[in-house]
Amino acid sequence: MIYLCSGCHKTTFEISCPWCSGAQSLDSAAPHLQHMTPLDPSFYPDFQYQSKGFIKDLLGKKKEQAQLNDLLNNVLRKYAQLKQPYFTNFIHTARDTTAGSSEASVPGPRFDGVYSQRELFREVLIRKGFDELEGLPTLLDKLLQTTTFNSVYAGFSRELTKHIKGDLHETLRSWIEEAGTTFRADLALFYFYLWENDISFSSVQFNVDAPSKPGAPLMPLAEFRNGLGLCERIYFDIEVRRFGSQLEHFNPNRFITMYLVDGMDGFEFEAFLVKVFQTIGFDVKETKKTADQGADLFVSRFGKTMVIQAKNYTGSVGNAAVQQAISAKAFYGCDEAMVVTNSYFTKSANELATTAGVRLVDRDALQGYLDDYNQKLIEVFQAEAEE
CATH class of the missing domain: 3.40.1350.10 (Trna Endonuclease; Chain: A, domain 1)
Incomplete structure (x- = not known):
């Protein structure tokens, strides 16, 4: 699964952000996942069973996981129903989609209340039957991040389609020539696109357990860093070639200063x-x-x-x-x-x-x-x- 770091807003396949390691989490139930929002709601820690010890796991794990599965299915069904137009339109029109310190933990009116758009949005959803938002206070934040991420990824994938070539090196070169330095932040999206669309390159190996096992990275961090190193070499070569071309062809009378x-x-x-x-x-x-x-x-x-x-x-x-x-x-x-x-x-x-x-x-x-x-x-x- 691919995760979005709520601190640096970069994407990664790791359940702890390698870019800002050591960040403190506020989620006591799943401290290593609070900082990261999975693209797929099925991977939210809210719906994963948390171990309570060997004896309690033996006696109650199956029943509790079944309850969590039912909760997940209800949330996914309602999210699918309300994603268009509510979630999608909200992320495009709201000035601030994040939770603020002044928001009440319990939805509804309060004395002398000044309500954010996000609070009003939450109430709209609850009145539409999304009552799970009342029992899961962080769920709306995660769904909004997932909606935003999906929107960005949709645009990214449309652009990337035209850069797919016969081998990895040429594909990366075509993409980086247009994207510039954004490849550093978007490389996880690039690999996720390859995996999602079954595009195979001999030098890229994906973890077959990743789609079904929370915490299993789509590719090892070491391999991801090797890919980033390849991108840096390609980018350096592009910059050298461009600069050499500029020295050869630049004419001050034809260019804007x-x-x-x-x-x-x-x-x-x-x-x-x-x-x-x-x-x-x-x-x-x-x-x-x-x-x-x-x-x-x-x-x-x-x-x-x-x-x-x-x-x-x-x-x-x-x-x-x-x-x-x-x-x-x-x-x-x-x-x-x-x-x-x-x-x-x-x-x-x-x-x-x-x-x-x-x-x-x-x-x-x-x-x-x-x-x-x-x-x-x-x-x-x-x-x-x-x-």
Whole structure:
């Protein structure tokens, strides 16, 4: 089974996150699993029998496991019924899907209550007959993470399909050339896709017990790390080749530099960002220039949509731009929000963005986007020269 770490949000086949080992768990019943959310609800620790000692296991394990199986089947049935539209729409429209400290442990109204969208969502589900949420306080969090994960994986798998080649090395190269450094976080998704679609490579071996045995990794951690090492070698080779190509073909008169960006007005900057995001592989949609509710662009990739605020400034960008991005994300129901500038952000803007989960692209980060944009143009010129 594949697990999502609630701490670093990376995926792994291990029941303890290898990326942030030592993280403390709050689930006393299953301390090693609380930090990890399985993709499949059948693997949630809520539905796994916890040993109570040899004698008690001998006398009561079979009966209790049967009860847990019944509970699981009821939860799976109701989740399947309510996933569309309730769960899926909630993860795309809610501003915050995580549990907060102010939420009541028991659903329902309370004196002077200020209710989060997540609390209201839980009550909607309970009124629809999902009463198991009352007895399992962490179940909703897990189901929301699984729903979010499935949504991301669906977009990932659609993109990965076009990169499958005859051997592993060529498949990884094709994928990494487009995905860039995201391969480091998404490699578990890559292997999971191979396993789920019965795609065989002689150098990749999966654990046949993993689909039915909780805690059994789909592949050994050592083999996974070997795969990550192969990806790093491929990525390094790609970067060397691209840099050599850039040195050979770069012409300052045909490419965009940051100084040219500085000379753009607001509308030119937005139009240029359209070209940048399209060139590096995003689907882009511009907004109307009036009444845009804080949105300048919408970009999408891997099934996720992001709203972008574009700020071509000579001075620092403050809180107002971040607040506009937050409002636009909520108004348009986007998955993410970003503010892009050719300048830098104030300290308070950075703090607000961190709290609200808004991605900030300052002058230094924008230079990275320009490098990718110029590199793509080089590849186009090379392809045209070879024709």
